[in-house]
Amino acid sequence: GAVVSQHPSRVICKSGTSVKIECRSLDFQATTMFWYRQFPKKSLMLMATSNEGSKATYEQGVEKDKFLINHASLTLSTLTVTSAHPEDSSFYICSASYGAGGNEQFFGPGTRLTVL
Amino acid sequence: GENVEQHPSTLSVQEGDSAVIKCTYSDSASNYFPWYKQELGKRPQLIIDIRSNVGEKKDQRIAVTLNKTAKHFSLHITETQPEDSAVYFCAAGGTGFQKLVFGTGTRLLVSP
Numbered sequence: 108g109a110v111v112s113q114h115p116s117r118v119i120c121k122s123g124t125s126v127k128i129e130c131r132s133l134d135f136q137a138t139t140m141f142w143y144r145q146f147p148k149k150s151l152m153l154m155a156t157s158n159e160g161s162k163a164t165y166e167q168g169v170e171k172d173k174f175l176i177n178h179a180s181l182t183l184s185t186l187t188v189t190s191a192h193p194e195d196s197s198f199y200i201c202s203a204s205y206g207a208g209g210n211e212q213f214f215g216p217g218t219r220l221t222v223l
Numbered sequence: 224g225e226n227v228e229q230h231p232s233t234l235s236v237q238e239g240d241s242a243v244i245k246c247t248y249s250d251s252a253s254n255y256f257p258w259y260k261q262e263l264g265k266r267p268q269l270i271i272d273i274r275s276n277v278g279e280k281k282d283q284r285i286a287v288t289l290n291k292t293a294k295h296f297s298l299h300i301t302e303t304q305p306e307d308s309a310v311y312f313c314a315a316g317g318t319g320f321q322k323l324v325f326g327t328g329t330r331l332l333v334s335p
Contacts (some may be wrong), residue, residue: 140321150312151267151325200266211257212323214266 110134111203113215120191128186128218130201131173136181137203141212142174146197163214191222225250227315229326237334242303244329246313247295253315256296257323258291261310270311271298303333 110133114149157163163176175187200210226249254275259267315324
């Protein structure tokens, strides 16, 4: 149980385009979803916390107009990187948690974004 | 806010040896401390966690200890195997659905 999927697993796009990444909890309802960014050989950097039906809470330094997060249902959250630039190239990972489990977060497989 | 420090950044051991990774945290309100293992290009996998009402927890070759007074917690892996080689992250979090703050990671290499 507690499986989280992410799509796509890899995406290559041209500079200036927008990219949408989906995060789905497959077998549970995720009250809260989190979006992380991970640079090579670095730790997970939290970008935002997303609760179903409400606006995401962004971490300091993360541009909310650049990284649009939508959490429309208890099983789906999306991250849209708008007007992507090469410096946005990174590994983006989502995680999901549910109330009964407390703080445990279940991670998706990640999406590797390359902006040319 | 919470700040988590993790040491060492790299750790090399021989197969069969023990490995210890240490983390400290700053926010006394944190009460949940998970450890994740991440292999190259893969998702982080929870390997063990501990809550603040417990001082030690063990699961086969893996154990975690927590010292709330000193605000530090440690991961202990005994009888290490080459497949234990990965990056390990500690994290600290609060109640409810609050975020986790991750340590900087430890690259563990177990040589046969």
